[in-house]
Amino acid sequence: MKLDILLQREPIVLKTDAPPEAGAVVRFEGRVRADENGRAIRALVYEAYQPMAERQIERILRELGAKHPCLSVRLRHRLGEVPVGKTAIVIEALAAHRAEAFALTSAFMDRLKQDVPIWKMKALEA
Amino acid sequence: MSNSSPAPLRVLFLGPLRDQLGCASATITFPSDGTQAAFWKALGEKFPVALPKHLRLARENEFLDADAPLHPGDELALIPPVSGG
Numbered sequence: 001m002k003l004d005i006l007l008q009r010e011p012i013v014l015k016t017d018a019p020p021e022a023g024a025v026v027r028f029e030g031r032v033r034a035d036e037n038g039r040a041i042r043a044l045v046y047e048a049y050q051p052m053a054e055r056q057i058e059r060i061l062r063e064l065g066a067k068h069p070c071l072s073v074r075l076r077h078r079l080g081e082v083p084v085g086k087t088a089i090v091i092e093a094l095a096a097h098r099a100e101a102f103a104l105t106s107a108f109m110d111r112l113k114q115d116v117p118i119w120k121m122k123a124l125e126a
Numbered sequence: 127m128s129n130s131s132p133a134p135l136r137v138l139f140l141g142p143l144r145d146q147l148g149c150a151s152a153t154i155t156f157p158s159d160g161t162q163a164a165f166w167k168a169l170g171e172k173f174p175v176a177l178p179k180h181l182r183l184a185r186e187n188e189f190l191d192a193d194a195p196l197h198p199g200d201e202l203a204l205i206p207p208v209s210g211g
Contacts, residue, residue: 030211046210047141048210049138049140049141049203049205051187052184052187052188052203052205053210055187055188056187077210077211088211089210089211109211112208112210112211113208113209113210113211114208115189115208116208116210117140117141117184117203117205117208118208118209118210118211119140119141119142119206119208119209119210120209120210121141121142121145
């Protein structure tokens, strides 16, 4: 399974480029909501322990890929200030069939929120 | 050289923990038995402020199993609960 992982400060631009053997493209985008714990915000500030975050993302994707074989997975997560309405994370899985791609992306998001050292450091009030 | 003490541990405080403790790293004397329990005790003595719960220890970019021994000179990362995505 091909992996392409990037933690970046710039806005995420990720165009789908699927080979003919990919019958399924499943893409999840997580965006910054306008409220955090009931308060209106204008942005979230993300920080990562980058070498470990990248290592853990790869480890989790390899583990999930063994269970839900996909052709490739691309992952982007923004760091620094991300305004409301903008994308903070994208995961895109290409697979022969949809079941594996859905399963991998969903399970990855659960694991991200347990085992990848990335934090919402601050919510900037609106 | 024969009576030199073991190299201390370097500890990185990550994410919100850095702000809570007011520093990014610290040096901790190597606990004589090399256990994580002794490490947490030594850390608590150095930082008498209440440490947040659910901290996890990592070394070389991997989480440590609870029974993994520590080694002199280790660089450890203290990982508070994460909140990415």
